[in-house]
Amino acid sequence: MDLTFGGILLLGFVIGLQHALEADHVAAVSSIASGETTLKKIVAHGLLWGLGHTLTLGAVAGTAIYLGRAIDADAAGWLEFAVGVMLVLLGGQVIWRIVKERIHFHSHKHADGTLHLHLHSHAGEKAPHNPNAHKHAHPERLPWRTLCVGLMHGMAGSAALVVLSASTVGDPLVGMGYVIVFGVGSMTGMGLLSMVIAVPLGYTAKTLTWANRFLQGGIGVVTAGLGFVVMYNTQLARLFW
Numbered sequence: 592m593d594l595t596f597g598g599i600l601l602l603g604f605v606i607g608l609q610h611a612l613e614a615d616h617v618a619a620v621s622s623i624a625s626g627e628t629t630l631k632k633i634v635a636h637g638l639l640w641g642l643g644h645t646l647t648l649g650a651v652a653g654t655a656i657y658l659g660r661a662i663d664a665d666a667a668g669w670l671e672f673a674v675g676v677m678l679v680l681l682g683g684q685v686i687w688r689i690v691k692e693r694i695h696f697h698s699h700k701h702a703d704g705t706l707h708l709h710l711h712s713h714a715g716e717k718a719p720h721n722p723n724a725h726k727h728a729h730p731e732r733l734p735w736r737t738l739c740v741g742l743m744h745g746m747a748g749s750a751a752l753v754v755l756s757a758s759t760v761g762d763p764l765v766g767m768g769y770v771i772v773f774g775v776g777s778m779t780g781m782g783l784l785s786m787v788i789a790v791p792l793g794y795t796a797k798t799l800t801w802a803n804r805f806l807q808g809g810i811g812v813v814t815a816g817l818g819f820v821v822m823y824n825t826q827l828a829r830l831f832w
Contacts, residue, residue: 603769607776611641611784615678615821616744618814620781621788622681623737625807626688628797630789636737637785641778643741644748648774649767652749656766667750668825674747675821677740682815689808745774 610616624636655662752770795803 599765599769600772603772604776604779607773607778608780610748610773611777611780614817615674616640616644616777616781617784618678618810618817619681619740619744620737620785621810622678622685622814623734623740624785624788625685625792625810627789628793630786630793633789633792634782634785636734637781637788638778639734639737640741640744641774641781643738643743644745644781645741645771645774645778647742647745648749648752648777649771651746652752653767653770655749655753656770657763659763662750662753664750667747670743670747670750672822672825674743675818675823675825677743678818678821679815680818681740682811682813682818685807685811685814689804689811 620637620640623640624633627633627636651662752773791806792803795806
């Protein structure tokens, strides 16, 4: 494919944007951010995932392209399998968090007869429930887990990126530039996607608590289910066929 240097970089950026929307990426970030309620924190998870993803893409895929060597197919398969395991753990953690918080329904009626149904938790409370007990600040911490998930996804996607880059460009230096721009594109795509994810999570957390919990539970189930599919397609199928 005959492309100019600028065209190669633009192609890498656009494909990186699309790459961020792959199902396992969306599931991982959604499950991590499911407990958040603000746009700032949810987008921060998306950007940090993209940063980790870009770092390993640049290191692993960039080095392979520069040395002119492909990544071993068996190693790539096991990395994808590890991503599947990671998705199962992330989805399971979301489900466990909901169960651990001892979520339950309660209702109350207003003077005008309007009945409100709430999904609520008293987890960890020893004194009678105080409606203001949940209103407290948490110290800001860097979500290292999100970065690690991004790093893992970057390693698993490196093999395919090496093949894609090699089929698009011939110069190793240009190929490494392609990898970097690809990573920036995936980081941008995940940041934009996180803004979309933040809308239902933030809205339901503030106005429809029960819907927020069901949304979180759905994210957990889908993420874990996708993880099992990835594990089966990469390694487990060999045990049955």
